[in-house]
């Protein structure tokens with residue numbers, strides 16, 4: 001007989017109303033080939049090189065070595081199985097779930113050369129990058145400067161006589177810091193440094209600098225570098241984040257990345273300006289746009305583990321059931337408690353929303369790149385606004401989501417072998433790197449203000465033209481034309497709250513008026529620089545309106561969530577989208593009431609004996625949210641199965657496909673004993689050296705009374 005936990009998971013799996021395999025293909029469509037993913041996962045998991053069983057017990061140097069070994073063995077697998085570049089990237093970025101130095105080569109170093117290198121530079125450097133004849137990192141951040149890139153101190157001074165740049169770190173605060181893959185792995189780096197020509201400062205530009213010898217990997221003359229040390233929660237231990245200082249290091253002029261800005265040798269060095277001031281952001285946009293989809297799959301793992309565990313975990317029988325009634329005395333699955341499912345369902349729903357947003361983002365990025373290649377910068381501002389908004393929103397939500405589903409698991413969620421804490425710790429800095437989220441909120445708010453002013457300015461004279469100029473990121477402003485009559489009449493029935501167009505309109509109006517409020521504050525004399533807290537609210541409102549619009553489109557005919565889906569899959573995805581919008585509208589209630597978009601409920605009676613009037617619109621909103629959550633409850637395990645993770649990928653004791661959690665937890669505790677607390681002989685030694693003296697002292701103090709108990 002299978003353990004109860006297995007029976008619980010099997011029963012939960014059978015309750016799903018749709019085919020998880022079909023849904024799996026819908027979720028991956030347009031981003032990954034499911035068959036390729038499965039094939040690569042199988043061959044990577046079968047290789048002892050990628051074994052994860054001892055990872056939690058390794059010292060820092062051994063973690064670093066494990067990361068380097070993974071990189072070397074990955075290339076052996078590439079050669080042995082003839083993996084192409086996409087297959088290799090899948091293995092590196094999503095299957096080896098610890099970030100390793102090589103990731104930076106693929107997501108930062110190579111892309112910045114692709115985006116910012118001239119044709120000649122690409123021809124020279126990219127073959128070396130693709131074949132890993134060199135390994136690179138991206139050196140932007142300095143000890144004293146992070147978000148404010150314009151104040152970086154490292155200099156690149158043009159030497160007319162030798163036609164070279166001299167790279168130099170003038171102060172301690174100019175030391176490059178945090179640089180992934182710099183500590184031990186990289187041979188080369190792209191360095192952000194201030195360009196000086198003839199004493200004039202042209203601000204930060206990008207330079208390819210060789211860091212280590214190609215013969216013996218020693219640091220080149222004039223370069224000092226090292227590793228910065230362990231990170232919080234022991235996270236990212238296999239990744240060698242490093243520091244570096246440059247002492248008048250010379251590089252040829254052709255190593256300044258010059259797709260856009262250039263330095264020509266004529267007249268003692270002539271600076272050629274980029275055609276668009278934001279063109280150098282291209283590399284950043286690439287990394288951010290990749291992050292959205294990647295983060296969604298990390299949350300998917302955490303949610304899969306948690307949801308499966310919460311179906312097999314049972315606590316407390318229903319106290320209202322009487323003896324003889326079905327389920328009397330049987331403990332309930334904890335997922336059935338509203339205080340559990342109301343924490344977990346929003347995370348599961350976010351996962352699917354973010355996967356879809358990730359595809360949207362990738363499509364937008366590719367369209368922008370194609371246009372840029374032809375010299376057209378039309379999509380640059382839009383791509384910058386969308387990628388900044390999604391990066392800040394998604395990374396914050398994923399970090400919080402991982403911690404939420406971990407806490408929902410109670411004590412076992414705190415055990416490393418459960419696996420969710422590891423995902424949380426790894427994703428935690430995503431809220432900081434590639435643009436600190438609070439800095440990005442400022443940029444989102446600035447872009448929103450610009451769109452708002454342009455729209456309001458032209459809507460009064462030419463409403464049609466104003467509407468025509470809206471983009472995906474500013475589409476919510478259409479809710480202001482014609483000016484809405486507020487408050488809107490809110491539904492008084494649960495079902496009516498589930499209208500996607502109504503929910504989207506509410507989020508659109510809330511975004512438009514949140515931006516409008518910021519514009520009014522500016523008009524009343526407040527300075528933008530003093531309103532970084534207001535910008536948090538603006539950014540959240542604008543991104544949620546954007547996501548609402550994209551999700552309503554995705555669930556429509558031919559949308560990202562319906563293409564390839566059968567009727568049953570469409571039905572469950574529609575519930576997912578409905579829950580997302582309802583949940584966001586509930587969360588936005590303070591603003592919806594503050595701006596008068598919805599009318600407040602009448603004051604509550606203070607008497608505890610008066611029954612609550614459930615027909616008030618906002619009560620109906622609460623009921624509606626709970627009703628969709630309950631409709632989703634039987635689908636949860638099926639939905640997580642649709643993510644398609646193998647047990648090897650999840651690397652958990654409690655979230656495996658078969659649900660046998662307790663068996664695995666005990667098995668692992670026994671199997672790991674030696675790595676965990678040392679051999680039996682070691683344990684005896686520790687007893688003799690540390691435990692026995694305490695007990696002997698205690699016995700002496702109690703007059704040897706403890707002996708009687710032995």
Ligand SMILES: Cc1cc2nc3c(=O)[nH]c(=O)nc-3n(C[C@H](O)[C@H](O)[C@H](O)COP(=O)(O)OP(=O)(O)OC[C@H]3O[C@@H](n4cnc5c(N)ncnc54)[C@H](O)[C@@H]3O)c2cc1C
Nearest residue numbers: 138139140141145146147178179180429433434436438532
């Ligand atoms: C794990 C990890 C890996 C990294 N990898 C790399 C890498 O490979 N290469 C690289 O170059 N860098 C890397 N970084 C650095 C990263 O890009 C920076 O940490 C990030 O840009 C933020 O800069 P900062 O840390 O200096 O924060 P700061 O800019 O000092 O910010 C500190 C605080 O001040 C707030 N703040 C700052 N200015 C304002 C303002 N105007 N208004 C309101 N609030 C403000 C911020 O929101 C934040 O809360 C990495 C960082 C981490 C954590």
